[in-house]
Amino acid sequence: MSFEFAGKTYETDDDGYLVNLDDWSQDVASYIAEMEGVDMTEAHWEVVNFLRDYYQEYNIAPAIKILIKEMKKMFGPEKGNSAYLYDLYPAGPALQACKIAGLPKPTGCV
Amino acid sequence: MTVLFVILAYLAATVFIVGLVAKVWKYATTPAPLKIPQTPAPVTETGVPGRMLSEVAVFKSLFKSNRVLWLAAYLFHIGLLLAVIKHFRFFFAGIAAVPGLSVFTTYEMYAGPIMAIGLLFLLMLRFVVDRHAYISVMSDYFLLLLLVGIAVTGVIAKHFLRVDLVQVKTFVMGIVSFSPQAFPAEPIFIIHFSLVLLLLVYFPFSKLMHAAGLFFSPTRNQVDNPREKRLVTPWAAETPAQVEVVEEAPETI
Amino acid sequence: MANTEATATETEEEKVLTDLEKVGEPRAPRKKPNEINAEELTGQIETPKVQRDVADHKPYLCKPKSMEKLGFPSELRSDWHDAAIAKMGDLLKKYKALQVYMDICVKCGSCTDKCHYFIGTQDGNNMPVARAELFRKVYRKYFTTEGKILGKLAGAERFDLDLLGEWYSYFHQCSQCRRCSVFCPYGIDTAEISMAAREIMDHIGVGQKYTNDIIVKVHEVGNNLGMNPKALAATLESTEEDLEEETGQKIRLPLDVEGADVLMVTPSADFFASPHVESLLGYAKVMHQAGINWTFSSTASEAGNFGIFIGNYGQMQKVASRVQKAIEELRPKRLVVGECGHAWRIAYSFWNTIIGPFGSLDPNYPRPQHICEFTLDLYNRGAIKFDKSANDDRVVTMHDSCNVARGARMGDQRGGQFTIPRELIKASCNRYVDMDQDTIMEKTFCCGGGGGLLTDDLLELRVQGALPRMQALHKVRETHGVNFMACICAIDKAQFTKVMPKYGIPLSVCGGVHQLVASAIELGAKE
Structure with missing residues (x-):
């Protein structure tokens, strides 16, 4: 599967996750977010940027517990909790935020 | 007529025996590379015959599943067992002297009717229960009808048309002892005997093989002792474990 | 002229499907997660009327790259028909179970109301016997005298593209839970048949994305999640911080410690997902309190083994051999x-055969040992103590995992796989109640996500398949106020937390047995 954006074709998996990490840009992220029905605000970008940084370092998205903990460390307890993250990404921070961040879909027994 | 039925009888017996042996040989020699007993299972070798017996003698799993179906199946099989025992007398001289056999022979007159009732019950389920109807194909109905035919003609021959059993015995013993005797050419016996021959020929190629196959079912005949006793079968042992552990994750997934 | 035009437009509009796409695409597009609805719960499990062809679920096809990495053809072989029959012949010679189960089914109907996917989807082909018939049709046609002579009359059928499509659909609507086999008078194991079917499909180039991608990840990275050693170390460290914050004690989650007494192999989801991670805390607390020198291994950072789901002996052995390697290393x-x-x-059941014998391990303990056997043994010997009242906010029930209940054991006694986890649960909480007898222990219902079906492209099937378990759970929630269902399986936990909201049951109801242990265990100085 793939989608067209700004004259370029982006390859995705069956669920619409970008196949190539390097295809990602803020503009592409905004486009994916739009398709997901998510209106990207500064708060949304905080999560996406953290996910990308973590992925660069570890080659995998963080566990949800770690995401919450790190958000707490960086932005305080009001942003470091599950309800806040679900508010931002109703389809689940793991699935939806990863998709917008251009990371592969987390799979396994999860 | 005698020549024809003698030839047919030997043909059918040969197909039955050779077919059965070939199938059993295949089941016995095909490897079971992994421990797959249906647990909870016997944890000792000696427990396995007990488990098998509970399946063969009282259809334990079927009873656990569906009492109506169990009743139908059990009636038929009990009837069949009695019928088979009752037919021993045609094959072996002096069978009546075998101690304990009278326990069965007392009830032998019910063999045919019980068998037929069980079979018709089973047949009815295939029509009445939508799930059973869904899975039934021609050969399923055919086998039930064939067995009904055998039971009914048997009952008629014995109790209604009163076929000369001495003549039947002479004929069958003649076959068994390879010195053929005259065929009792009464119509009802011709039908009964032909159906039985058909059954014999069909047996090794059909689902009737469950009678032998059950004993080779790994989920039922294996001991639950994999940690204590290592199971190794030829082809599995030869499958190499080609492990290449990559220490560092690759760039892309 | 007009005709040609019409045809031209039609071909433009209709996507031309390749043979592989015909096999892999469901007739109707897959529903989006928010379009999937669950039945209302009544607490009763009812046998539905049989429907024809209503559950056309199909998982995503595996992409060529992953297929090649597992040594399978990258896409549908042009000679797939002959290759499939040859592979079937090969498997019939290799597996007694397959050979015997092909021949001996009398279609008595005993299994027809036992499968959770049949109960949930009402599709006739999800009755175990009908599912197996999809395989037997082909077997009869090419391997039996009856089928060769009588053809359709004997239920024999040529293996064509349509039938292959049905295989792909219905052999991915079997979670290999073996519930049907319990009720079969001959113990016919549909799991064995569905494994063989998937093995044949992989060999002709029709693979399933979820299972195959995960096996590739295990080979390349080391676990189902794709968590490399660096990420694993960071995650364990972060978990240690959480534990210290919670308990005030330095509870360790050691990694790659050579010479440790205990090597712990657990599903990678335990490191990552919720509620799985709560049980991880439980394991760590038990080890800590009992003073055991233990370790995880980055080589064997996965207990799961999807090789079984695709019925491929070599893949299963290769995945398992990581444990063998970890034993050599540590x-x-x-x-x-x-x-x-x-x-x-x-x-x-299999390790001793495929990666054994475990000569280097201490024979005084079971090799391998289940964490429930391990913890209960420590508890019974007084090495750890529980404060049951810590779980007083919970009314607990237990969901028996199918593979543990019907394919394995714990302890020395027959049925230990039922009693040992229950003893452990009862030791750690005051209020425990079992669900309906027909839905637990050897008769347990699958969660609906086992056997390699725990993927979102099969979400509708997963919701439907969970129905019987949800009914039984609903009943004890109504009658006994149950608010915690303890599981001993990572797939259960992931599946239930996904589907329970569809049934109106809160996520917090699903958790692990060692989650209860984690709450109840008394930490600190021993008497």
């Missing part, structure tokens, strides 16, 4: 397996 005395259903079946 030289532990004992081997303990965490909460994972199919992993325990493989560890308990």
Whole structure:
């Protein structure tokens, strides 16, 4: 599967996750977010940027517990909790935020 | 007529025996590379015959599943067992002297009717229960009808048309002892005997093989002792474990 | 002229499907997660009227790259028909179960109302016997005298593209839970048949994305999640911080410690997902309190083994051999397996065969040992103590995992796989109640996500398949106020937390047995 954006074709998996990490840009992220029905605000970008940084370092998205903990460390307890993250990404921070961040879909027994 | 039925009888017996042996040989020699007993299972070798017996003698799993179906199946099989025992007398001289056999022979007159009732019950389920109807194909109905035919003609021959059993015995013993005797050419016996021959020929190629196959079912005949006793079968042992552990994750997934 | 035009437009509009796409695409597009609805719960499990062709679920096809990495053809072979029949012949010679089960089914109907996918989808082909018939049709046609002579009359059928499509659909609507086999008078095991079917499909180039991608990840990175050693170390460290914050004690989650007494192999989901991670805390607390020198291994950072799901002996052995390698590297005395259903079946029933014998491990302990056996043993010997009242906010029930219940054992006694986890649960909480007898222990219903079906492209099927378990759970919630269902399987936990909201049951109801242990265990100085 793939989608067209700004004259370029982006390859995705069956669920619409970008196949190539390097295809990602803020503009592409905004486009994916739009398709997901998510209106990207500064708060949304905080999560996406953290996910990308973590992925660069570890080659995998963080566990949800770690995401919450790190958000707490960086932005305080009001942003470091599950309800806040679900508010931002109703389809689940793991699935939806990863998709917008251009990371592969987390799979396994999860 | 005698020549024809003698030839047919030997043909059918040969197909039955050779077919059965070939199938059993295949089941016995095909490897079971992994421990797959249906647990909870016997944890000792000696427990396995007990488990098998509970399946063969009282259809334990079927009873656990569906009492109506169990009743139908059990009636038929009990009837069949009695019928088979009752037919021993045609094959072996002096069978009546075998101690304990009278326990069965007392009830032998019910063999045919019980068998037929069980079979018709089973047949009815295939029509009445939508799930059973869904899975039934021609050969399923055919086998039930064939067995009904055998039971009914048997009952008629014995109790209604009163076929000369001495003549039947002479004929069958003649076959068994390879010195053929005259065929009792009464119509009802011709039908009964032909159906039985058909059954014999069909047996090794059909689902009737469950009678032998059950004993080779790994989920039922294996001991639950994999940690204590290592199971190794030829082809599995030869499958190499080609492990290449990559220490560092690759760039892309 | 007009005709040609019409045809031209039609071909433009209609996507031309390749043979592989015909096999892999469901007739109707897959529903989006928010379009999937669950039945209303009544607490009763009812046998539905049989429907024809209503559950056309199909998982995503595996992409060529992953197929090649597993040594399978990258796409549907042009000679797929002959290759499939040849592979079937090969498997019939290799597996007694397959050979015998092909021949001996009398279609008595005993299994027809036993499958959770039949109960949930009402599709006739999800009756175990009908599912197996999809395989037998082909078997009869090419391997039996009856089928060769009588053809359709004997239920024999040529293996064509349509039938292959049905195979792809219905052999991915079997979670290999073996519930049908319990009720079969001959013990016919549909799991064995569905494994063989998937093995044949992989060999002709029709693979399933979820299972195959995950096996590739295990080979390349080391676990189902794709968590490399660096990420694993960071995650364990972060978990240690959480534990210290919670308990005030330095509870360790050691990694790659050579010479540790116990090597712990657990599903990677335990490191990552919720509620799985709560059980991980439980394992760590038990080890800590009992003063055991233990370790995880970055080589064997996965207990799960999807090789079983695709019925491929070599892949299963290759995945399992990571454990063998970890034993060589770390030289532990004992081997303990965490909460994972199919992993325990493989560890308990298969490891000794495929990666054994475990000569270097201490023979005084079971090789391998289940974490429930391990913890209960420590508790019974007084090495750890529980404060049951810590779980007083909970009314607990237990969901038996199919692979543990029907394919493995714990302890020395027959049925230990039922009694040991229950004893452990009852030791750690005051209020426990079992669900309906027909839905637990050997008759347990699958969660609906086992056997390699735990993927979102099969979400509708997963919701439908969970129905019987949800009904039984609903009943004890109504009658006994149950608010916690303890599981010993990573797939259960992931599946239930996904589907329970559809049934109106809160997420917090699903958790692990060692989650209860984690709450109840008394930490600190021993008397």
